[in-house]
């Protein structure tokens with residue numbers, strides 16, 4: 515009997531870093547990736563591209579800010595595969611396009627809230643929905659995509675733009691990671707967060723330092739950690755340092 519592949523869900527995997535992570539994960543013979551996106555046409559095209567490359571991939575719509583969409587996705591996952599082994603919380607929005615985001619004193623409440631909803635609340639909801647599957651099978655790997663701009667220890671001295679809504683949201687995401695890691699301590703469900711570096715995606719722009727494929731490497735490393743591997747850690751992109759190194763919270 516052939517063994518069932520591991521099922522890996524990547525949010526926002528129709529483009530950018532999410533697509534690169536899904537592609538790299540799917541290149542592993544024992545992993546089937548589930549491409550998800552809020553717009554079906556784009557997600558299906560991404561899935562078809564991977565399948566054309568010989569990758570095991572499936573697709574379902576998932577708007578991470580829509581509770582009904584999450585519920586429908588989880589039902590589909592339950593009925594189709596009955597499990598989930600890997601969750602990469604990649605979908606995210608960045609508030610840097612708003613001029614008010616040059617200062618916390620001018621940040622718009624609406625932007626603070628909408629950024630927090632996508633980058634933090636959605637991750638909480640997906641974890642609430644999918645961790646029970648992982649606990650039941652005593653296996654799970656969760657990777658949260660954050661930014662080094664969320665390191666509170668470095669915020670006073672770094673040279674990054676202020677972008678308060680984005681940075682505050684990713685600090686929140688790091689907290690979600692740390693809290694869930696504590697709750698999952700006695701299990702084989704490992705949750706970590708990492709900063710992919712500055713990437714040439716729609717979000718990062720053409721002047722960025724790394725390709726999405728380079729930014730995806732650490733996600734794959736964390737998504738395939740062996741039993742007993744890192745739990746509740748904040749990593750930098752390993753490409754830059756040659757090895758996974760931890761960042762200060």
Ligand SMILES: NC(=O)c1ccc[n+]([C@@H]2O[C@H](COP(=O)([O-])OP(=O)(O)OC[C@H]3O[C@@H](n4cnc5c(N)ncnc54)[C@H](OP(=O)(O)O)[C@@H]3O)[C@@H](O)[C@H]2O)c1
Nearest residue numbers: 526530531577578579604605606661712713715716717718
């Ligand atoms: N690029 C960088 O330099 C950089 C640096 C550090 C961290 N990151 C993080 O890396 C992750 C991916 O960034 P990226 O550079 O690939 O950005 P991107 O090119 O803007 O892609 C963002 C992805 O998130 C999806 N998304 C946004 N809101 C969603 C929602 N409500 N439901 C489902 N999907 C949603 C987008 O879907 P649509 O196509 O529907 O919009 C898109 O697939 C983000 O979490 C980001 O904060 C990026």
